[in-house]
Amino acid sequence: MSYQLGKDIHANMNYFNQLFKVDKSFDILCRTFQTGGRLACLYFINGFVDDTSLQRMLLKLETEIEEFPKNAKEYAEINISYIEIDILKEEKAILKYLFSGISLIFIDGFDEVIAIDARTYPARGVEEPEKDKVLRGSRDGFVETIVYNTALIRRRIRSNDLVMKLMEVGESSKTDVVVTYMDGRIDEKLLNRIISKLENLKIDSLSMNQESLAESLYRGSWFNPFPKYKYSERPDTTAACILEGSIVILVDNSPASMIIPSSLFDIIEGTDDYYFPPITGTYLRLSRMLISLIALILTPTFLLFMDNPQWIPKGFEFIIVRDPMNLPLIWQFMILELAIDGLKLAAVNTPSMLSTPLSVVAAVIIGDFTVSSGWFNSEAMLYMAFVVLANYTQVSFELGYALKFLRMIMLILTAIFGIWGYGVGIILVIVCVSFNKTVSGRSYLYPLIPFNAKNLLRRFFRVTLPNSKNQRV
Incomplete structure (x- = not known):
């Protein structure tokens, strides 16, 4: 059974100190402070938080409070100026938020936890990918932080039809996976099948990022050497594929997108085209x-x-x-x-x-x-x-x-x-x-098999810019 939060902060701290293994892990920190005359503690992972912002917030919380709020939600609305704040009660949610890099505040007298999204992930610059270079065009590329990658796509597709569904895969790794698509332009049956597989995927971790996910999603005959997926480290290529009706999967810690479905003609295309x-x-x-x-x-x-x-x-x-x-x-x-x-x-x-x-x-x-x-x-x-x-x-x-x-x-x-x-x-x-x-x-050879003369000519001859509203088959 999961732990039921009580109003006694000492009991809560004793339990979560053992659960988080604070005494064994050097990077999981617990800092106590006084807020309005009450004892409070802050749990966070070193390296995942913005130290400057967190220090400013603690200085404000340590000031005197004339009338103490009745619950955690009211306290957060009055005293915490961060935009992204959640109120948690379930042990499972508390674990997930902490190990995702979100800071947690326990306050004496409250049976709820305040989750503050003050994360800052270590990330390299969005320079052009080494393998997927172009003679002309954008010089930015995906990085290992999934939030940055989704922002690079959002910058190119400013539409409310763009959907980014966040999921969690891996019993141990709990890796963030984002399924991205344009609503109304994709194969709904394929989308539902992919989401269902991701939700029911029984795997310990995505140790090899997208390769682990690819082999778990498609368990067919791998003796055929031709690739089932198209991978791209370029946000412009990925955005173009989304607009054409493809489904894109982004995996945290991976600087590449996985584009579904992909035929031989899709894979052999180049950005310079x-x-x-x-x-x-x-x-x-x-x-x-x-x-x-x-x-x-x-x-x-x-x-x-x-x-x-x-x-x-x-x-x-x-x-x-x-x-x-x-x-x-x-x-x-x-x-x-x-x-x-x-x-x-x-x-x-x-x-x-x-x-x-x-x-x-x-x-x-x-x-x-x-x-x-x-x-x-x-x-x-x-x-x-x-x-x-x-x-x-x-490429x-x-x-x-x-x-x-x-x-x-x-x-x-x-x-x-x-x-x-x-x-x-x-x-x-x-x-x-x-x-x-x-x-x-x-068919892996569409539009050759089954034959579609108009689409086949477009695969060989780059006549005009592709019409983004035409759904990719």
Whole structure:
């Protein structure tokens, strides 16, 4: 049974000191003071409150009060000037408010608690995301504080139809999750299903933020490598998706939004497509699609031609490897695929001051030595270099690794079964894309499947700015 608050502050303090583990946790503080001749205590978490504002409030509360109010609500209205104030009686609510960073005041003679929202969360500046940069447009980005992120969206959508539903997920973490959408523009069935899943989600914590939430929301077959969600660290992109009828989920401590539903065409879109005139945006979009497709099939196609040089079209004989191959091409490509990921991991964990010299070492010394020593042929290095650069033409990490896994499977099948393996690899790619579904259960290739000519043309050609009132299907 939960504790019933009484009017004796000593009994209340004895219970909540043990419940909050004040004597064990250095950052949970309890400060006693006198207000109007009565004993009062203030509970707060160090690092979550604005010290200056709290000190000013305590100075005011410690002054003499001629006629003491009858209850906590009347006391708060007269003596506390903060805008956000709640009166609490339930133990569960008291726990939730304190560990959310809200300060609590217990006063002798009151069987209620005054909750004061004087929070200030540690947060970095809203600088442009490192991965999702644009040539033109806004330079702000989401941060790890959910209140800041919702404000960045509100700044762009000043409409009463914008709904931000706050929920709590995780039995231990009690992480704040916000479901954001435009009322009247979304799929109501999908919205109700997502909210129902979030409310009934049995999970201890969202330790990996949105990835933990994504795997809990969608427990389907994860062997298909293509991503189910679109992630964005840009508030302008997120606001545009909301206006188009998407549902956006924000998770506290995560600097990214999760956009639902998302098809392949949604994920491959880039922000620069809309910050440039239609002809330039169309060129950028088509270039990105073409480069991603070439990156998928380039090395398997080259391997197939090297195994069957008689199939090389006339005039392209220069692609034939002339130098001796000490290592079969399939092993060269597979080793390079793994080595590239090793270089990526090394770059992530390298201190910024050493990144430039180590990049020179990796690119010049290692690259030149591997070719001159006979480990790799220069053609294999060239094509893998193109593949690496092509992966950075689109912003989605998940889509880049999906293409990488399928490319490696195509390489293995082509090396073992030749033209038949190459054909099976192409069919496998088509099957993975065609039979994939969005979270809403619709086709991953919409508007290609089911076919919608008008929407399909808009996916390829950026003719005019999108009409925000058209609901995204």
